[in-house]
Amino acid sequence: MSGSFSVQYTDAAVVGAGVLGCFAARALAALDIRVTVLEQREDVCTGITRANTGIIYTGCDNRPGSLKARMCVEASRSFDGLCRDLGVRFDRCGSLMLAFGPRAENVLRKKMGFGRANGVEGLRILGRDEVLAMEPRISSEVTAALYAPGTGTIDPWELGIAAYENAKANGVDFRFGQRLVRMEREAGGFLLETDEERIHARTVINCAGLSSDAVREMLEIPAVRIFPTAADYIVLDDTLRGFVKHVIFHEPEEKGKGLTLVPTVDGTLLVGATEREVPAGSRGGTDREGLQALSGLCAKVVPGLPLSEQIRNFSALRPNPYHVVEKGGVWVPADRSVNDFTILSEEGLISLIGIKTPGLGCAEQLGRHCAALAAGFLGNPGPNPRFDPMRRAPVRLHGMPEDARAGVISRDPDYGRIVCLCGDVSLGEIKDAVRRGAVTLDGVKRRTGAGMGRCQSARCMKAVMETLAEGQRIPVEDVMKDGAGSYVLEK
Ligand SMILES: Cc1cc2nc3c(=O)[nH]c(=O)nc-3n(C[C@H](O)[C@H](O)[C@H](O)COP(=O)(O)OP(=O)(O)OC[C@H]3O[C@@H](n4cnc5c(N)ncnc54)[C@H](O)[C@@H]3O)c2cc1C
Structure with a gap:
């Protein structure tokens, strides 16, 4: 590995900030260790977590005795409590x-x-x-x-964003725009390389969604591959x-x-x-x-x-996972799609490969499972004495009783300026979303609902773009819709 890089040291590196990476980070934050998340995109929950059905299942679809069945039933039973802790609608x-x-x-x-x-x-x-x-x-x-x-039903990204905010508040270092391009084993752990950084980590939790097989194969021979x-x-x-x-x-x-x-x-x-x-x-x-x-x-x-x-x-x-075998130099599916959750733990590299339904509902359980495997590998560190599982949800005016709404507006008049008329979303909520980490139009949409209604942002886009530009101190022409290069205005 060569070039000029900034160098970081961490105990646990999580690759990918979808809902599973965010919950793995949150569970790791409950331990007394340093946790770093590398995410190639500009924000959390832009991958599989962005587009799914948002159902919290009970466990009657899963074969008895499977990990899916056990986690799904446990998740369903504890979901009200999780959503209360994280301030998520369910x-x-x-x-x-x-x-x-x-x-x-x-x-x-x-x-x-x-x-x-x-x-x-x-x-x-x-x-x-x-x-x-x-x-x-x-x-x-x-x-x-x-x-x-x-x-039950939830907004998938609302859950992932809540886990992200809670993990961050508990000290997790999220590094956006950092795509893992190489990984090697070294004495005491792993050396991870992005285009800008080198990270020395004692253990790696691979939550790279559709690329989780490729990330694992930076170190291991193919075992399970994703055929979407x-x-x-x-x-x-x-x-x-x-x-x-x-x-x-x-x-x-x-x-x-x-x-x-x-x-x-x-x-x-x-x-x-x-x-x-x-x-x-x-x-x-x-x-x-x-x-x-x-x-x-x-x-x-x-x-x-x-x-x-x-x-x-x-x-x-x-992200359909299949066991693979090599045939004539090509890795091909060996059997029918793998039915259970695939979690591979290989000398400090923990990989969640092709986690399909009910991965969203089981995100907390999967995160804890990964954290337990990582803790075992790290010599069972003690709990983080400052860990707080509660997250304060952002203000959501829509559906709020009139007197509560008036109270919010009297404290900050920006909450009295409705920007998204379809979703009843105020300027105050959009500014808050930007403060909390939204850097694109879709990032604001996922946090507030602005742009999600009937007019599909025709009426609120200008105000949201101006707020994003002001919050990031960038020209409005540089505001993006969703990811690198997705400019809205001609530059
Ligand atoms: C159609 C569909 C419907 C579903 N419906 C449900 C449902 O109703 N209920 C339910 O419980 N589950 C459902 N699921 C499953 C659930 O959505 C997934 O299990 C979950 O979202 C997977 O999240 P993830 O974090 O693994 O992946 P992602 O959200 O894709 O996150 C992976 C992240 O890794 C990043 N990344 C990738 N490669 C790198 C790299 N090299 N370096 C840095 N970062 C990288 C990506 O940018 C991405 O942000 C559904 C899934 C699908 C596809």
């Missing part, structure tokens, strides 16, 4: 998994068996009339449903708030992907998700056929759903 709205015939009804029974074996409480199979009484907008063709009262597929989603306006009250899963009678409807904590309705192949290296983008497939499923499952209320669509990449 709606335990319950879910209905719908069947429209005998094949799907068998799947419901199998999932109920899994759920009961895993200790999930309150599961019931409902008949057609009970389903329609709970959700009258479901097609009357429905034959049965599995009711899981413990299912894409997912398409549609977001419907909050004028449809209450259209369905539960998360709706549709288990198709034919082979293929069903439909999921999520009444989000913001009041919008999320419709998803397809599954389709993507060319290697693709960064995604929605697919017309995928969106048409979703519309077709909606017509069957919720025939009255007005898709004209669509405000945007987006795509996501699923």
Whole structure:
């Protein structure tokens, strides 16, 4: 390794600041050690964590005895407490998994068996009339449903950002714009190299999402590789708030992907998700056929759903992990996609590879698991005596009672200036988001909801850009939408 670098020393280096890296950092911060996070992007939660379904599952989808099942049940039980500590909105709205015939009804029974074996409480199979009484907008063709009262929904990035802020407040050093390009073992640990820094770390926690296999392979031979597929989603306006009250899963009678409807904590309705192949290296983008497939499923499952209320669509990449074997110099999948969470611990290098659903809900459990492995490797350091698991949530005016709102505005008049009319977001909230670390339009959007509504930022973009420019002391032309080079104005 050569060149001019700044040199850092740390006990634990986390690679990647998605929801898993942020929770690993938070769990490590509870130990009396130095923790550094390297993130290639400008902000947290810009990868898989940015685009997913945001469901907190109960554990009835996971095979009894698996790590997923154990963590998912534990996560579901402790999620209210976690969200209270971190000031994150969580709606335990319950879910209905719908069947429209005998094949799907068998799947419901199998999932109920899994759920009961895993200790999930309150599961019931409902008949057609009970389903329609709970959700009258479901097609009357429905034959049965599995009711899981413990299912809930969150904003994924809200959870990740909260973990980031809490980890940072507890002393974790987040270093943005630092892409790990090389890693070697050295006496006492690892030497990590980005384009600007060298970091000597005693242990490394690899939470690099879609690149977690590549990061591991800087030191190890391939064992599990990620072969992504894409997912398409549609977001419907909050004028449809209450259209369905539960998360709706549709288990198709034919082979293929069903439909999921999520009444989000913001009041919008999320419709998803397809599954389709993507060319290697693709960064995604929605697919017309995928969106048409979703519309077709909606017509069957919720025939009255007005898709004209669509405000945007987006795509996501699923990090499907496969064991690999070498064939003719190429590493190819050895079997079906790995079903359980893949956590590899190799002499101080701990890798979370291809963590799919329910990785978001289990982020705290996965973070603690990594921290326990790291602690073992570091000789079991004591607890951090100053660790505080509580995070003060930012002010959110929308939905606040009038007198509380008036109190906030009297203390800071910027909270009385509504900038995002669709989401009811004030200048005060946007300034606060910038103070807390937002450096792009999407960073503000993820922290405040500004730009997420019907007009998709047409009315608030100018004010948000000016606030970002002022907060970072940069010309407004340098403000970016989401990541390097995504300038909004011509330079
Ligand atoms: C379509 C879809 C739907 C899902 N729905 C749900 C759900 O409803 N409920 C649920 O519980 N889970 C769900 N999940 C799973 C959940 O979203 C993931 O488990 C979780 O977001 C993974 O987070 P992560 O931190 O591993 O990855 P990311 O969020 O991708 O974070 C990885 C980070 O590493 C950084 N990075 C990569 N390489 C480097 C490098 N060399 N140097 C520095 N930084 C690097 C990236 O920039 C990125 O910020 C879903 C996933 C998908 C794809």
